[in-house]
Amino acid sequence: MTKANSTTDETIEAGAVCIVKHWLDAPKIDENTLADDLTRHFYYTLGRDKVGESHLYLYNALALTIRDRLVARCRATRQHLHKQKTRQAAYLSLEFLMGRALGNALLNLDMTDSSRAALSEYCTSLERVAEAEHDAGLGNGGLGRLAACFLDSCASLGLPVMGYGIRYEYGMFNQSIDNGHQIEQPDNWLREGHPWELSAPEQAVRIKFFGHVEIYKDKNGREHRAWVGTQDVLAVPYDVPVPGYRNEVVNTLRLWKSEATDEFDLSEFNAGSYSEAVARKNLAEQITMVLYPNDASENGKELRLRQQYFLSSASLQDILRTWVSRYGEDFSDFAQYHVFQLNDTHPSIAVAELMRLLLDEYELDWDAAWQITSTTMAYTNHTLLPEALERWSVPLFAKLLPRLLEIIYEINARFLAEVALHWPGDHDKQRQLSIIEEGPVQHVRMAYLAIVGSFSVNGVAALHTELLKQGLFNDFYQLWPQKFNNKTNGVTPRRWLAHCNPGLSQLIGSKIGANWVADFSQISKLRDLAGDKAFQQQWREVKQANKQRLAAFVKARTGVEFDVGMLFDVQVKRIHEYKRQLLNVLHVIHLYDRIVRGDVEQFVPRCVLFGGKAAPGYYMAKKIIKLINNVADVINKDPRCEQLLKVAFVPNYNVSAMEVICPATDLSEQISTAGKEASGTGNMKFMMNGAITIGTLDGANIEIRDAVGAENFFLFGAKAEQVEEIKRHYNPSQLIAADEDLARVMALLECGHFNLFEPHLFDDIIAAIRSPNDPWLVAYDFPSYVQQQQHAALLYHDQDAWTRMSILNTAASGIFSSDRTIQQYSDEIWRLTPM
Numbered sequence: 001m002t003k004a005n006s007t008t009d010e011t012i013e014a015g016a017v018c019i020v021k022h023w024l025d026a027p028k029i030d031e032n033t034l035a036d037d038l039t040r041h042f043y044y045t046l047g048r049d050k051v052g053e054s055h056l057y058l059y060n061a062l063a064l065t066i067r068d069r070l071v072a073r074c075r076a077t078r079q080h081l082h083k084q085k086t087r088q089a090a091y092l093s094l095e096f097l098m099g100r101a102l103g104n105a106l107l108n109l110d111m112t113d114s115s116r117a118a119l120s121e122y123c124t125s126l127e128r129v130a131e132a133e134h135d136a137g138l139g140n141g142g143l144g145r146l147a148a149c150f151l152d153s154c155a156s157l158g159l160p161v162m163g164y165g166i167r168y169e170y171g172m173f174n175q176s177i178d179n180g181h182q183i184e185q186p187d188n189w190l191r192e193g194h195p196w197e198l199s200a201p202e203q204a205v206r207i208k209f210f211g212h213v214e215i216y217k218d219k220n221g222r223e224h225r226a227w228v229g230t231q232d233v234l235a236v237p238y239d240v241p242v243p244g245y246r247n248e249v250v251n252t253l254r255l256w257k258s259e260a261t262d263e264f265d266l267s268e269f270n271a272g273s274y275s276e277a278v279a280r281k282n283l284a285e286q287i288t289m290v291l292y293p294n295d296a297s298e299n300g301k302e303l304r305l306r307q308q309y310f311l312s313s314a315s316l317q318d319i320l321r322t323w324v325s326r327y328g329e330d331f332s333d334f335a336q337y338h339v340f341q342l343n344d345t346h347p348s349i350a351v352a353e354l355m356r357l358l359l360d361e362y363e364l365d366w367d368a369a370w371q372i373t374s375t376t377m378a379y380t381n382h383t384l385l386p387e388a389l390e391r392w393s394v395p396l397f398a399k400l401l402p403r404l405l406e407i408i409y410e411i412n413a414r415f416l417a418e419v420a421l422h423w424p425g426d427h428d429k430q431r432q433l434s435i436i437e438e439g440p441v442q443h444v445r446m447a448y449l450a451i452v453g454s455f456s457v458n459g460v461a462a463l464h465t466e467l468l469k470q471g472l473f474n475d476f477y478q479l480w481p482q483k484f485n486n487k488t489n490g491v492t493p494r495r496w497l498a499h500c501n502p503g504l505s506q507l508i509g510s511k512i513g514a515n516w517v518a519d520f521s522q523i524s525k526l527r528d529l530a531g532d533k534a535f536q537q538q539w540r541e542v543k544q545a546n547k548q549r550l551a552a553f554v555k556a557r558t559g560v561e562f563d564v565g566m567l568f569d570v571q572v573k574r575i576h577e578y579k580r581q582l583l584n585v586l587h588v589i590h591l592y593d594r595i596v597r598g599d600v601e602q603f604v605p606r607c608v609l610f611g612g613k614a615a616p617g618y619y620m621a622k623k624i625i626k627l628i629n630n631v632a633d634v635i636n637k638d639p640r641c642e643q644l645l646k647v648a649f650v651p652n653y654n655v656s657a658m659e660v661i662c663p664a665t666d667l668s669e670q671i672s673t674a675g676k677e678a679s680g681t682g683n684m685k686f687m688m689n690g691a692i693t694i695g696t697l698d699g700a701n702i703e704i705r706d707a708v709g710a711e712n713f714f715l716f717g718a719k720a721e722q723v724e725e726i727k728r729h730y731n732p733s734q735l736i737a738a739d740e741d742l743a744r745v746m747a748l749l750e751c752g753h754f755n756l757f758e759p760h761l762f763d764d765i766i767a768a769i770r771s772p773n774d775p776w777l778v779a780y781d782f783p784s785y786v787q788q789q790q791h792a793a794l795l796y797h798d799q800d801a802w803t804r805m806s807i808l809n810t811a812a813s814g815i816f817s818s819d820r821t822i823q824q825y826s827d828e829i830w831r832l833t834p835m
């Protein structure tokens with residue numbers, strides 16, 4: 001206050017200096033003041049004096065207390081980057097499946113104990129307070145969670161990487177189960193506020209839609225294009241801090257929200273339609289209203305293309321604006337300092353948008369603009385499924401983004417000239433490789449745009465990258481072999497071991513020290529302890545406690561009582577035919593059939609857990625959920641199964657649920673049809689937490705098995721290279737007749753045993769299994785799956801042998817840290833220097 005009184009005109013003029021000085025005098029923010037700050041935020045910022053049932057305000061007060069500390073470090077990180085010209089990466093993704101932020105921030109800042117102490121005055125636990133936070137569910141599944149793990153690893157490795165995404169008002173829907181059916185409810189995750197974000201409305205950028213293109217000449221007679229008559233929306237940034245693990249670095253995830261511009265439609269305004277003119281502004285805010293809940297399939301809606309362009313344009317404009325403010329409109333060395341990683345084809349319109357900004361806004365010529373674009377863009381492919389390959393109709397493009405369509409045509413024309421040189425006279429090649437797909441309606445092939453415009457194209461596991469090179473993108477591989485590379489996915493060991501499994505973390509720390517959290521390659525030191533009987537006993541005790549925690553979770557959400565003495569067999573992931581939850585259900589029915597017919601010698605009691613969301617428009621996936629629930633109902637009600645088999649479908653599988661599930665799992669189900677799962681990352685979380693995998697040779701399962709050794713992995717099923725041959729003469733009904741177990745399972749399904757009062761409910765599922773065109777080969781893989789399940793069960797009998805395998809799995813999981821993945825992105829694609 002004395003400062004304010006002593007302010008003179010002189011100090012006001014030196015405003016900037018004044019702010020910095022203020023900062024030096026800012027109250028100390030450290031561990032000792034944490035309890036005081038918590039109280040101050042609770043009583044004053046939030047104006048509360050009672051804790052309340054939900055702990056919401058206490059959570060918010062703690063989050064604000066922690067955010068203060070993040071803001072300080074975030075500023076320091078930014079200033080460090082501004083001091084020198086540093087090469088930096090931008091990770092563009094339509095999805096960031098962040099989950100909760102509090103526990104992760106406390107771990108990374110080493111403030112868990114001090115927060116616990118501060119909360120003790122409020123007579124509650126940190127765990128209860130943390131429960132009040134809503135998951136940030138801004139993603140569907142693996143792809144979005146990968147982006148979140150990558151941000152943690154980038155910050156923890158001290159790499160200058162900024163995440164760019166969309167601040168969806170509604171994230172991934174909340175799933176409940178009603179009479180076995182999936183019910184979708186909107187996820188209004190912002191309703192109670194989001195204390196981690198800081199908005200920066202002064203940094204809003206303008207995004208154009210519709211309109212048309214005009215040609216004009218500048219005073220030197222050079223021709224230019226102007227995209228005019230557009231309907232603009234504003235992109236307003238909301239910044240979320242991303243703390244590194246105990247290294248003082250705090251990076252930023254910038255999420256864009258769409259808002260209306262303040263221009264009123266004057267004619268409407270003058271006609272007295274003031275309210276109507278204002279109401280129409282809702283259209284602008286629709287763009288970031290909701291996340292599309294489709295995993296591994298496109299949906300083709302115009303609004304989705306708007307979202308993609310909105311994110312791409314806002315993020316590129318943001319980066320170019322910063323560049324121009326620092327270095328002026330000289331882009332000659334821009335590509336030396338910037339790289340853009342495209343998370344799947346969703347943001348691939350960025351290729352054309354960067355061209356547009358450089359050509360139209362900054363007046364570079366084509367060659368200079370293309371030189372920059374094609375040396376700064378890098379593309380990650382996430383799937384081989386044809387239904388996921390994005391194509392946008394040319395008429396839609398022409399209407400919504402006319403200038404971008406022009407640019408895409410020009411990129412394509414120049415590209416096809418290159419194709420013609422490489423394959424002279426081969427017009428088929430030109431047609432096959434064209435970014436524009438011909439047909440009754442032309443389409444833009446977004447993956448091809450991404451490949452043509454990028455200097456790097458990567459797959460996400462060794463097998464997946466090979467299949468891209470030899471199959472889907474083979475022509476491109478022949479043209480540009482040097483672009484193609486593999487980056488096997490990973491998951492962050494902070495969230496997925498240190499945070500979610502404190503019991504195991506402590507045990508590990510007591511044996512090999514705590515450095516594994518920052519350097520996960522050290523986890524291999526556990527190998528030498530795998531045979532140590534005392535350690536095995538401790539390992540089992542931790543697993544047992546985690547199973548207790550999961551059993552309580554399952555009981556609270558489903559009413560089903562899991563017995564922690566049984567084997568916990570878990571499949572949680574999006575529901576999709578290629579992931580084959582159906583194969584797992586058939587095995588469950590087989591176990592039920594064994595119990596009913598009294599074949600229970602050497603039967604290992606199991607609790608089978610399912611979880612996952614189906615896209616709301618995915619008919620078969622929803623049927624599979626219903627089947628799982630009906631089968632669970634029959635089994636859980638049958639007294640013969642009481643001590644032997646339990647089945648539950650846990651609703652609303654999300655990041656926070658996985659944090660309870662993976663530490664308690666014994667057997668991890670990774671059973672996709674070979675060649676269909678690009679990588680998987682759930683498989684890695686389970687492995688880190690000591691689960692043993694039963695799986696096919698698909699995605700990263702192959703690398704998991706290589707790392708842990710074939711003897712510590714339950715392998716079954718057709719191999720990717722056999723799948724096409726099997727399909728050629730596939731006769732599932734013959735296979736069913738030839739396998740007694742499968743025949744009995746099918747008979748139970750077909751007689752309506754699981755849908756006694758709902759006739760024909762599962763006819764489509766039965767038909768799919770029996771179809772000679774079943775692309776997922778469920779019947780083919782059933783016998784070897786059952787055999788490996790039996791092998792796993794017998795091994796579980798020998799608890800010492802099982803525990804040893806469990807320890808060896810954790811010990812071999814070092815390479816599946818996203819720190820390793822990000823180090824490779826940095827070394828081989830981004831070429832960044834740590835801060």
Ligand SMILES: *Cc1c(COP(=O)(O)O)cnc(C)c1O
Pocket residue numbers: 140141142145572573574653654655658679680681682683685
């Ligand atoms: C890890 C994770 C996924 C990905 O699981 P996959 O088994 O690799 O498909 C999906 N959803 C959530 C919530 C996750 O944590």
